[in-house]
Amino acid sequence: MPELPEVELYARYFAEQALRQEIARVEVRDERILGAVRKEALSRALRGNEFTRISRHGKHLFADVATQWVHFHFGMSGDLAYYTSEDEEPRFARVVFDFTNGAHLAFEDMRLFGVVDLTPSPGDFIREHRLGPDPLDPNFTLKRFREIVARRRGAIKAMLMSQEIIAGIGNLYADETLFQTGIHPRRPVNKLSHSDVKAVYSRMRRVLREVIERKARGASYPRTYLIPRREEGERCPKCGGTIRRTVVFGRTTYYCGRHQR
DNA sequence: TTCCATGTTCCGCA
């Protein structure tokens, strides 16, 4: 379930559970999950070392080990699991890091769209993959967002989901942001008013932060959100209109036919 | 059996 908020929670989980433990071995259960790195090289780079710190950019997570960083991308179904007993290994574990203290950290990913890789540093990775700014980064100001918007055309939803423009927003949170700002997902970016742009900027960040904090407490989505009502014909929790379903930027899109214009 | 899924990439076309 990984868009920015979920990956942020994985990052916190990783940092709390799996730092500063010597890595005994790396078990690759399915090589299709590896990016450019071969399993022998991954194992060699990690064995005898420890994860020392975690970094996140958009939907990407990085774990510092010795002179390199392990890069994780969670695809559609990736997750992390830290456990001490072998029989707790997740069914779809693809890579398992065994620690000398007997604990394990598994990267699980049923659908195999995720990636485990090595990279010299998060900065190198971000440049190489041309990722846009992380929307929760303190340097990502409204001014910067306006500059990005000014250079663009096309549907607002496509812009929000393009990782080279802004890194971390996926299908659900793009829809949620537009639902809360009352903007139709197909509205061209150049037809947004000055205040629309500000609203999108603020709502996007509020949604991301709110979801992180709520999920960190084990809570579900607020009842005012669109996310729990992603179904054709549902009632809009904001205005009582009807929830519509369509396709934008290749993804199933839900919006309120009444208040999103 | 068929459709759908929180993602990314590549190709072709306008």
Next chain:
DNA sequence: TTGCGGAACATGGA
């Protein structure tokens, strides 16, 4: 050059 639709990737659940 930019933007977008479609297909492909792999797999399980409704």
